[in-house]
Each structure stands twice: as C-alpha cells, then as structure tokens.
Amino acid sequence: MSASDLLQLAVFLIPLLLAVKPLGWYMARVFTGIVPQPVRWIRPLERMIYRIIRVDPDAPMDWKQYSFAVLALSLVSVFAVYILQRSQSFLPLNPQEMSAVSADSSFNTAISFATNTNWQGYGGESTMSYLTEMLALAVQNFVSAAAGMAVLIALVRGFAQQSTSGIGNFWADLTRGTLYILLPASLLLAVVLVWQGVPQTMQRYHQANLVEPIVAADGTTVTTQTIAVGPVASQVAIKQLGTNGGGFFNANSAHPLENPTPLSNLLQMVSILLIPAALCGTFGEIVGDRRQGWTILASMLVIFIPLLVLTIYFEQQANVRLADLGVVGGNMEGKEQRLGIANSAIWATATTAASNGSVNAMHDSFSPLGGLIPMWLMQLGEIVFGGVGSGLYGMLVFAIIAVFLSGLMVGRTPEYLGKKISAYEIKMASLVILLPCAMVLVGTAIAVMSDSGRAGIANPGPHGFSEVLYALSSASNNNGSAFAGLSANSPFYNGLLGLAMIVGRFGVMIPVLAIAGSLSSKKRTPTSSGTLPTHTPLFVVLLVAVVVVVGALSFFPALALGPIIEQLMLK
Amino acid sequence: MWKQLQTSILVLLVMTILTGVLYPMAVTMFAQTLFPHQANGSLIVQGDKLVGSEQIGQSFSEAKYFWGRLSATAPVPYNAAASSGSNLGPLNPALVENAKQRIDALKQADSAIDSIPVDLVTASGSGLDPHISVEAAQVQVNRVATARKIDAKVVSDLVKQHTQPAQWGFLGQAGVNVLELNVALDQLQP
Structure with a gap:
C-alpha cells in the first residue's frame, strides 16, 4: 500500500471513530426518551404523530406484540411499494412516462426495500418514476432502517432492565429513530451532496447535443445524449445513512451524478458506517457500562481493518492478462477515475461490512480475492457494523454464543451483562446464525442446479458461480450489493432472492426479539469471581474467533469453488 | 391484531x-x-445549445479528440439514460479483447506509445466516467496535436489547464475532464 492509500484510509476512519461517542450518547438519549436540548423543538411534532396514530408511547409491548408490530408494518409496506410500482404510469411526477414495473420485479423490489436490503434487479433511471422513488423507495429507506434500530434498542433493553416482560413500544422507537436521527442527518447530508454536484430536481431528463456524434452498432447516427436527473440527493442521503444502498441510478454511487467528487465519496462512505458504529456507543450507554460498547466496537474493527487493507492490496495488483499487453496500473475495470482504486476498495469493504450494499465500483470486475472479501463479509451475517440496528443485534447474538462457548469450557453457567444465558437463548441464537447461512448455501445450490438459475450467469467459469453465490449471500443477509453481471431480473431470481430477503430479515429479527423478551424478564445476577468479564481484550479475541470460525467453516467450501479457484487460474 | x-x-x-x-x-x-x-445536473451550455454535463462523459473516437474511459452502456457508449459497468470478471476473454482493441487504436494513431495507463483500456463503473488520469491524457497529446496540425506544446498546456488536482490536495486522485478538454480544444481550433 502506498502512502496515498494510507492517507485515504485515515481520512475515512478517523472521522468515523470520532463520531462514535457523541452520536452514540445522543442516540441513547433519544431512545430512552430524554430528548437532548438542541432538538427539543421536534417534540411537538413527535407528540402530534402519536395522536394521529393513536399510540401511547409509554405503553410497553411484550416481545410477541413487538414482533407482530414489526411484521404488520413490513407487510403493509410491501403492499404499498408493490402497488405504487404497478400503478406508476397513472400517477403524477412521472416526466419520463415510465410504464408499470413488471409483477415479479415489483414483488422483489417491494420486499427488498421493506427488509432494508435494497437489492435492485432493475435499473433505476430506466424503470422508476420520481414519485415511486420518493413515495415508495425513500419512505422504506427511512422506515426499514428505523425498524432495525428499534429492534436493536428492544434487545438492549432486554439486557438493561430486569423482571419485566415489556421491551418498549415499537411505534415510539420507530418514530424517534426517524424524527431525531435519520431525518435531520439526511437533510443535512442531502444538501451537502447537492453542493458537490448531486442533482435534486423534479424536471424531466435533459437532451444534450453530443460534441462528436456516435455511430451505433446498427449504423444509425446518434447526435444527442439523454442525461437522467431527478430528486437524487434526497434519495442518496438516506440510502447511505439508513444502510439501505438502493441507488437512484443503475450504476449506484459509481454514477458521477450520484457520487460526483472524492468529497461526496468520503461523506457517503462515512455515512454508511456512521450509525452502525455509533450504536455500539448507544449500547454501552443504555446498559450502563460504556466498556461493553467499546469491546463490541473493537471486535468489529479487529475484523474490519485487516480486510480493508487486504482489499486495497488486492485491487492495486495489476491484472496479469492486461499487464501482458503493456498496460500499467492496478485493477481499474468497473472503477471510476475520480475515486481511484483505494477509495473503491475501501467502499466495497465498508458497504459489505455494513449491510448497505451501495457500490461505487462494480464488484463483479474486482480481482478474485478482492471480490472474495466483500462476499465473505456478507456471509459472516452482516454483523461487522452491519445494518443500522440489525448489525449490532446480530453481533450481540454472537456475543451470547461466545459467552456460552467459554461457559462450556470452564463448566459454569454463562452470563452476559448480568443475565444468565439459558438453553432458550442459545436455541434462538442458533436460529439467527443458521437460517441465513442455510439460505445462502441451499439457495446457491438450487440456482446453479436449475436451468433458469444458470441462465442468468454472465461470466464464464468459476466467476459465474461467484455471481450466484454473491447474489444469495447479499439477499440472505439483507446487503443488496451484487456481482451485477448476473441477470437477476427474471421471475426465478426475483422469486428466490425475494424469499432469501424475507428469511434474512425476519428469520433473524424475530428470534432476536424472543431473546430480548426472555432476557428482559430475568433478574440481573451480581458478578462473582466466576463471571467471565466481557469488556476485556480477551473477550475481543474470543468474540472475533467465534465470528471468524463460524463464517469460515460455513462458507470456505463454497468460496473455494468460486473466487479461490479463479485466483489460481489467474496465475 | x-x-x-x-x-x-x-x-x-x-x-x-x-x-x-x-x-x-x-x-x-x-x-x-x-x-x-448543481441541482439541475451541472449543465454545460454554449449560447442556447446544451452541450452536456460537467459530470457526465461523452464518447470520443476521432483522432482530434481526447478519448475517455471505455463505456459498457447499451445501445451506445456513454448512454446517460442507462448507466452500467461491463461487469466483466478478471478472467473474462472479453475484458482482454476490449483492451486490445483500444490499444490497437491508440498505437495505430501514434506508434510511439509503449506503456498504456490502465484507465484508458478499462470500462468505468458507470459507463459515464467524465475523467481520465493525467498519464492517460499525456499519451494522447501527440495524436491530438498531429490530427489538428498544431504544436504539441499547445495541446499539452491545455491538458495542464484542465487537470483537476486531488480534491483539497488529498482526497481521491487527480484527473482530466475529457469533455471539457475537448470543448476547449474545439474553441481553440474548431
């Protein structure tokens, strides 16, 4: 790695880590209902919302009611997003006269956005009307992210409180997350992005006169260029802050109008990890022991930083096939010149560590090992930062497994944060880990064994297998990025990946809420000499080992068939 | 319920x-x-004619213009209504084929070229990348100057003028905006 690469890395990591403590504290305040002074003026709006939706924010729900509320909102959301796409041709704000989206694609996209995945089988600027972008997709960007945060806070409450069955009010958590966190941050980021060159307009696409006319393959001469614009900045801001990742344009944040400058790139990269990282701080605040939050954050960084450095290294290597032709430089296929190789590699690692899934370079064209890392980060279960809320609740489940394993080793009843971990929690935790794993592997097997699954593959050889494995890893862990050569906008993939996204979201969320309910009703046991301290470097090692071993054992055989063979063939 | x-x-x-x-x-x-x-797309307007956007590249293949990144958009390159990368894997023969075609075109116009910057032979992620590296512009100076029958020094100075350094000196990397450079060339000598 060159000095310049290190500088890009430092400029990205330092502001991110500096924000953890203040933002973590702020979010802890918001979710415990003690609104900090500078945003108190939002409170009347919050109260007004509770009156409209007829909810008492202080009435706690037990874990079943909480789960049902999440499911009900998701169901209603899927319907709304589906109907808006199917009827967009009759609705206003459709200056490009987009026709209705196909039934299977609408189904896939509705699930994708309601589950915070933002897998996109369609190309944004050639499919969606401005109204669909705003009313269907952006709304889900907020709501699904806020729902993820709400479930995390419910789990954290399970640790923090004792002898009660209530784990908070979902509607209040959802409203607070949106009003005090996502909305103000998005508004600010959107305006800064416009300053850097991201469009924000309701006008139709522009027709430019080409400087040099193009002769198309069919012999016709093309003299104009249609430049797609629209309400882009408002979509991009929340797509990053809510770890959604769904792009306004097909090329996502590789598109110069979605990510015009290195500064817009830096702000978006930091935004991807900002809230997931800061929630570690929030966790420490709410359980009343900040060291616990720092330990989790440290574990994430121990996995994240080496992978970050490796991805940069792999992408900086020249493709030998091109080097043979006298070409000089690292892997620039699918990357943008203004951003460069280092920033593309950092983004790829960050977007898959988080369950964001936006891209600023085409992962399908990464070097074999450079593409393996993003894929493996998703397969770990989106817990290294992960999605807003969903990442940390996944990591806390791994923490429960880690104390359980160490309990087995020394023969004592495991405890985490003063709560005894019993068979019930371990069963639920196993579901959280196994369901997405099984979905990835079984789904990939089904896809590569069926004709309609193989029909979507674009690249020959092991890379084609990687495309399918990547798609299932992405959907089953609610990431949303792709090896985009795969033609996934077919009834087969729209259906299979739709199912994968449902399993990845609710197959994790509901067991987590069950754990929250169970922990919440338990008494806190005082620490004794036999308690494993969970705020030490030793625990970081233990937690990282559990995560890596589970991830490696589950996926190494599949990865060997794809990127690893490909790397060997490249020599 | x-x-x-x-x-x-x-x-x-x-x-x-x-x-x-x-x-x-x-x-x-x-x-x-x-x-x-910016909110309207950073448009470049000459008189009452819309030429393009500062952020969006255009396709160039004539010798008198600087060439940009390869573009994988369909049905024509640099289609700003349907952005797309090539999504070619590192071992895909088409990747090498595309690079070869570009190298041949470069060498045909200027046989003195030996080492070629990678951004000139690879497709960008969006298919609309407006920039090339400074090195990629430099290897094209002789061709453009010959085609336009002007002094290479003039062309090379114009490249320097249109080189955007890394933002704030340390973010991202330096690059040359191909459309803006070519528009400036046409203004210099239509």
Whole structure:
C-alpha cells in the first residue's frame, strides 16, 4: 500500500471513530426518551404523530406484540411499494412516462426495500418514476432502517432492565429513530451532496447535443445524449445513512451524478458506517457500562481493518492478462477515475461490512480475492457494523454464543451483562446464525442446479458461480450489493432472492426479539469471581474467533469453488 | 391484531407524508435556492445549445479528440439514460479483447506509445466516467496535436489547464475532464 492509500484510509476512519461517542450518547438519549436540548423543538411534532396514530408511547409491548408490530408494518409496506410500482404510469411526477414495473420485479423490489436490503434487479433511471422513488423507495429507506434500530434498542433493553416482560413500544422507537436521527442527518447530508454536484430536481431528463456524434452498432447516427436527473440527493442521503444502498441510478454511487467528487465519496462512505458504529456507543450507554460498547466496537474493527487493507492490496495488483499487453496500473475495470482504486476498495469493504450494499465500483470486475472479501463479509451475517440496528443485534447474538462457548469450557453457567444465558437463548441464537447461512448455501445450490438459475450467469467459469453465490449471500443477509453481471431480473431470481430477503430479515429479527423478551424478564445476577468479564481484550479475541470460525467453516467450501479457484487460474 | 394493522397503515401514511413528500420537497427547495447549477445536473451550455454535463462523459473516437474511459452502456457508449459497468470478471476473454482493441487504436494513431495507463483500456463503473488520469491524457497529446496540425506544446498546456488536482490536495486522485478538454480544444481550433 502506498502512502496515498494510507492517507485515504485515515481520512475515512478517523472521522468515523470520532463520531462514535457523541452520536452514540445522543442516540441513547433519544431512545430512552430524554430528548437532548438542541432538538427539543421536534417534540411537538413527535407528540402530534402519536395522536394521529393513536399510540401511547409509554405503553410497553411484550416481545410477541413487538414482533407482530414489526411484521404488520413490513407487510403493509410491501403492499404499498408493490402497488405504487404497478400503478406508476397513472400517477403524477412521472416526466419520463415510465410504464408499470413488471409483477415479479415489483414483488422483489417491494420486499427488498421493506427488509432494508435494497437489492435492485432493475435499473433505476430506466424503470422508476420520481414519485415511486420518493413515495415508495425513500419512505422504506427511512422506515426499514428505523425498524432495525428499534429492534436493536428492544434487545438492549432486554439486557438493561430486569423482571419485566415489556421491551418498549415499537411505534415510539420507530418514530424517534426517524424524527431525531435519520431525518435531520439526511437533510443535512442531502444538501451537502447537492453542493458537490448531486442533482435534486423534479424536471424531466435533459437532451444534450453530443460534441462528436456516435455511430451505433446498427449504423444509425446518434447526435444527442439523454442525461437522467431527478430528486437524487434526497434519495442518496438516506440510502447511505439508513444502510439501505438502493441507488437512484443503475450504476449506484459509481454514477458521477450520484457520487460526483472524492468529497461526496468520503461523506457517503462515512455515512454508511456512521450509525452502525455509533450504536455500539448507544449500547454501552443504555446498559450502563460504556466498556461493553467499546469491546463490541473493537471486535468489529479487529475484523474490519485487516480486510480493508487486504482489499486495497488486492485491487492495486495489476491484472496479469492486461499487464501482458503493456498496460500499467492496478485493477481499474468497473472503477471510476475520480475515486481511484483505494477509495473503491475501501467502499466495497465498508458497504459489505455494513449491510448497505451501495457500490461505487462494480464488484463483479474486482480481482478474485478482492471480490472474495466483500462476499465473505456478507456471509459472516452482516454483523461487522452491519445494518443500522440489525448489525449490532446480530453481533450481540454472537456475543451470547461466545459467552456460552467459554461457559462450556470452564463448566459454569454463562452470563452476559448480568443475565444468565439459558438453553432458550442459545436455541434462538442458533436460529439467527443458521437460517441465513442455510439460505445462502441451499439457495446457491438450487440456482446453479436449475436451468433458469444458470441462465442468468454472465461470466464464464468459476466467476459465474461467484455471481450466484454473491447474489444469495447479499439477499440472505439483507446487503443488496451484487456481482451485477448476473441477470437477476427474471421471475426465478426475483422469486428466490425475494424469499432469501424475507428469511434474512425476519428469520433473524424475530428470534432476536424472543431473546430480548426472555432476557428482559430475568433478574440481573451480581458478578462473582466466576463471571467471565466481557469488556476485556480477551473477550475481543474470543468474540472475533467465534465470528471468524463460524463464517469460515460455513462458507470456505463454497468460496473455494468460486473466487479461490479463479485466483489460481489467474496465475 | 387488527388494531396493530390499523396502526401500521396510519404509521406508513404519516411517514410517507414526512419522509416521502416533505423531506424531498425541503431538500429540493434548499438545493434549488443554494446550488441551482448543481441541482439541475451541472449543465454545460454554449449560447442556447446544451452541450452536456460537467459530470457526465461523452464518447470520443476521432483522432482530434481526447478519448475517455471505455463505456459498457447499451445501445451506445456513454448512454446517460442507462448507466452500467461491463461487469466483466478478471478472467473474462472479453475484458482482454476490449483492451486490445483500444490499444490497437491508440498505437495505430501514434506508434510511439509503449506503456498504456490502465484507465484508458478499462470500462468505468458507470459507463459515464467524465475523467481520465493525467498519464492517460499525456499519451494522447501527440495524436491530438498531429490530427489538428498544431504544436504539441499547445495541446499539452491545455491538458495542464484542465487537470483537476486531488480534491483539497488529498482526497481521491487527480484527473482530466475529457469533455471539457475537448470543448476547449474545439474553441481553440474548431
């Protein structure tokens, strides 16, 4: 790695880590209902919302009611997003006269956005009307992210409180997350992005006169260029802050109008990890022991930083096939010149560590090992930062497994944060880990064994297998990025990946809420000499080992068939 | 149960008004007031003719123009209504084939070229990348100067003028905006 690469890395990591403590504290305040002074003026709006939706924010729900509320909102959301796409041709704000989206694609996209995945089988600027972008997709960007945060806070409450069955009010958590966190941050980021060159307009696409006319393959001469614009900045801001990742344009944040400058790139990269990282701080605040939050954050960084450095290294290597032709430089296929190789590699690692899934370079064209890392980060279960809320609740489940394993080793009843971990929690935790794993592997097997699954593959050889494995890893862990050569906008993939996204979201969320309910009703046991301290470097090692071993054992055989063979063939 | 579904519908309606209507409207208002040029797509207008956008590249293949990144958009390159990368894997023969074609074209026009910057032979992620590296512009100076029958020094100075350094000196990397450079060339010598 060159000095310049290190500088890009430092400029990205330092502001991110500096924000953890203040933002973590702020979010802890918001979710415990003690609104900090500078945003108190939002409170009347919050109260007004509770009156409209007829909810008492202080009435706690037990874990079943909480789960049902999440499911009900998701169901209603899927319907709304589906109907808006199917009827967009009759609705206003459709200056490009987009026709209705196909039934299977609408189904896939509705699930994708309601589950915070933002897998996109369609190309944004050639499919969606401005109204669909705003009313269907952006709304889900907020709501699904806020729902993820709400479930995390419910789990954290399970640790923090004792002898009660209530784990908070979902509607209040959802409203607070949106009003005090996502909305103000998005508004600010959107305006800064416009300053850097991201469009924000309701006008139709522009027709430019080409400087040099193009002769198309069919012999016709093309003299104009249609430049797609629209309400882009408002979509991009929340797509990053809510770890959604769904792009306004097909090329996502590789598109110069979605990510015009290195500064817009830096702000978006930091935004991807900002809230997931800061929630570690929030966790420490709410359980009343900040060291616990720092330990989790440290574990994430121990996995994240080496992978970050490796991805940069792999992408900086020249493709030998091109080097043979006298070409000089690292892997620039699918990357943008203004951003460069280092920033593309950092983004790829960050977007898959988080369950964001936006891209600023085409992962399908990464070097074999450079593409393996993003894929493996998703397969770990989106817990290294992960999605807003969903990442940390996944990591806390791994923490429960880690104390359980160490309990087995020394023969004592495991405890985490003063709560005894019993068979019930371990069963639920196993579901959280196994369901997405099984979905990835079984789904990939089904896809590569069926004709309609193989029909979507674009690249020959092991890379084609990687495309399918990547798609299932992405959907089953609610990431949303792709090896985009795969033609996934077919009834087969729209259906299979739709199912994968449902399993990845609710197959994790509901067991987590069950754990929250169970922990919440338990008494806190005082620490004794036999308690494993969970705020030490030793625990970081233990937690990282559990995560890596589970991830490696589950996926190494599949990865060997794809990127690893490909790397060997490249020599 | 029914109560929760009713609440869900109400919540979604409220959130739609807040985050689907008021939020984008507010951003649009700020954007159009504070940064109207960027908010409308950073357009380049000459007289009453729209030439393009500062952010969006165009396809160039004539010897008298600088060439940009390869573009994988369909049906024509640099289609700004359907952005796309090539998604070619590192071992895909088409990747090497595309690079070879570009190298041949470069060498045909200027046989003195030996080492070729990688950004000139690879497709960008968006298919619309407006920039090339400074080295990629330099290897084209001789060709453009010969085609236009002007001094290479003049062309090379123009490249320097249109080189954008790394943002704030340390973010990203330096590059040359191909469309702006070619427009400037045409202004110098139509």
